[in-house]
Amino acid sequence: MNIKEVARVAKVSTATVSRTINGSDKVSDETALRVRRAIEKLRYYPDTNARALGSGRSSLYGLIISDITNPFFPELVKSFEDVAMRHGKEVLVANTSYDPVRAEHCARRMLQRKVDGVAIMTSEMHSRVLEDFHQQRIPLIFLDTARSAKEISRLVIDYQSGIEAAVEHLHSIGHTSIAYIAGPSKYHSAKLREKAFVKGMQRRGLAVPAHFIQKGDHTISGGYQAMVQMLVTNPLPKAVMTSNDLTAIGAMRAIHEKGLRIPKDISLVGFDDITVSSYTQPTLTTVRIPRNEIAETAFYTLVDMQDKHGIKVCPIHTELVIRDSTAPPA
Amino acid sequence: MNIKEVARVAKVSTATVSRTINGSDKVSDETALRVRRAIEKLRYYPDTNARALGSGRSSLYGLIISDITNPFFPELVKSFEDVAMRHGKEVLVANTSYDPVRAEHCARRMLQRKVDGVAIMTSEMHSRVLEDFHQQRIPLIFLDTARSAKEISRLVIDYQSGIEAAVEHLHSIGHTSIAYIAGPSKYHSAKLREKAFVKGMQRRGLAVPAHFIQKGDHTISGGYQAMVQMLVTNPLPKAVMTSNDLTAIGAMRAIHEKGLRIPKDISLVGFDDITVSSYTQPTLTTVRIPRNEIAETAFYTLVDMQDKHGIKVCPIHTELVIRDSTAPPA
DNA sequence: CTGTTAGCGCATTCAC
């Protein structure tokens, strides 16, 4: 079943069928109706590959993430797909599994499929492939990249505002002894968060002794272990902020195992606001990164870049979500 | 940059370039080397669309799920992608958002992209599109479909074994008053689980009064509400099994809010073994569905169906994972 | 082992 058959049945040329499908206005209503009837009758549907080959455009957008099992991503992916679908576009999702080699592979695949744009939401992308995108004039947008490359748009998350609000929140209810579990320093975003925390503390004249900053790895077990380390220090902090929610969830567990109560003995603040953070026990106070906003901004920027041919820097604001894991110190 | 250019630079025909790329053994090492050098030099990469158009095969496999933000799916998607990638294939993931119309749309897209096979892990697929797959001889495999269609393979989850083990576990540690929070009866799988529970109870001569079966909707809030309902009954059950982990997590919250302790006052058993179930407080005893096994079986079956041209019914076993949310009744 | 050639299904000129 192909366009030729449809043309034959509708008694028109293939060009007219093509025009009808693509909504060209240069087709009389009468003819269009005949074509549509033929399409219906033959249960015809166009071949995307042929269409892309013929036109040069694929209506496909790439989305590269680290790992779909990281709870930060599902909502992001979904929002991106939703907005793309609303605009009649499709999405090709690829996981890098935090592996630069695989990341390059993903990017290459996007290139091979002639995607109309790619949103890169991971930091493993340092390869030469990026140049190919530039050369092919395929729009690119990064989330939180450290480097500001030539022809690449960026989503810049304003960690400062959310973390500042979190420190302020803790401080305002009486906390002064606040510790932090950081993320892996290889991540630009983790470093920014840590800096924002330290800055917020300094601004209020609050001390941050070295052992009040433990290193996690943005996983639950990493958070657990970091918290275990922290719980042997003396004196204990009265509040702990973390580099992401998974870390906080792990920390939560360590605190409970130690027989301490949240927020009675220790207040806890996460970062990201992943779904489960509303359902931990207690529910987690955290800093929300609006993932749907990230997804939509990324998509619209990519679309925009196709004609405008300029790059954009898009700020994304974060905000404090206060739940039950924070309270005044005992 | 296309195959013609490469051929020119390597001083061979396009056919030879094509053969080299596709690893045909009918190319002399010497020639192949020259071609590879040209490819390297020109930074050439083949156009997937053209390749699919020319060959008829796309090396693309479709994976249709309900909703990537449902924690059951990320691990499944990841495993499917991993196994596909290991075999040099790609994956197109589509969310139906539990919407039959959108489900049809997803299937249509797969069709348009000439996928080599589709794994359908959702139950919204009742459309005519399925016939098109059959007509195109595109292998299809369903997860837990109620209907056993003609040319469609099936993954059949053995709910009975896991749930039986769970009931046995509770019974063996002294429970006799066991309630159940069911899933939406529109889901075939939810009905099977409920039946398996009732059967397990009957087999042991344990009563299941009507109010000991509440209806949830497989979401956290649904589980919460169902549990709230259950907690006003008298006498309270000493153990509660649920149709999935999200339901259990919601129930957990309701129980805690009521001031009851898990497992001291009420034991709780989930179903699915999603990642967070290892990190709830307390950790959740649950029945594990091996999602990587589902993904791999689905993929291999699809590949197999391409040459074998027969259908397969693949059993998937479930097993009990005992954690901290179950204990003998007080 | 290698080259020639004919499509794959569609979009897109350029005529009419």
Next chain:
DNA sequence: GTGAATGCGCTAACAG
């Protein structure tokens, strides 16, 4: 408003 013809980049017969 419509049709005929060309080409997108590649694969697969077929020849040699």
